Amino acid sequence: MKTYRQSAILDLVSRHVVRSQDTLKRQLAARGITATQATISRDVKELGLVKRAADGAYQRAQGETGSPDVTGDRVRRAVVEYLRRADRVQQLLVLKTDPGQAQPLAFALDQAAWPGVVGTLAGDDTILVVMRTERGARTLERRLEHWAKG
Secondary structure, three states: OHHHHHHHHHHHHHHOOOOOHHHHHHHHHHOOOOOOHHHHHHHHHHOOEEEOOOOOOEEEOHHHHHOHHHHHHHHHHHHHHHEEEEEEEOOEEEEEEOOOOHHHHHHHHHHHOOOOEEEEEEOOOEEEEEEOOHHHHHHHHHHHHHHHHO
C-alpha cells in the first residue's frame, strides 16, 4: 500500500498544484486512499518532495531526481532490503522478493532510468526486468547480486 500511495502522491504533485499536506490528504481520499497526516508527512520526506519558491507547491527535488549517484544509492538500498534472488534468461531478469516487496524494488529500478532497462513488471513477490541486450542483463544481474550479498 505504501508504494501505491507514494506513486499516487508523485502523480498528484506532478499534475496538480498541491500546496499543503491537507490538500494532498483530500486528493488521496478522492482516489480512495486513506492516510493520516503523519503518514503523508513521512511520504513527503521519503519521496524528497520540496516546495517551489514561486507558488509554494510540492515538487520533486531537482537535484535529487537527476543525479545518477543518488538514484544508484536508492536502488542499492532497495536491493539490499528487498531482493532475495535474481535469475537471468537471455535479456530478461526475474527478481524475487518476499511477499509484498516487489513493488518498492521495481519502483526504485524504474526511477533510476538506466539506459539498458526497457521496463519492469512487478507482481507481489516477483519482478520481470526487460533489458535491451543479454549482455546488459548479465551485467545488471551481477550488480544486483553483489549489492544483495553486501
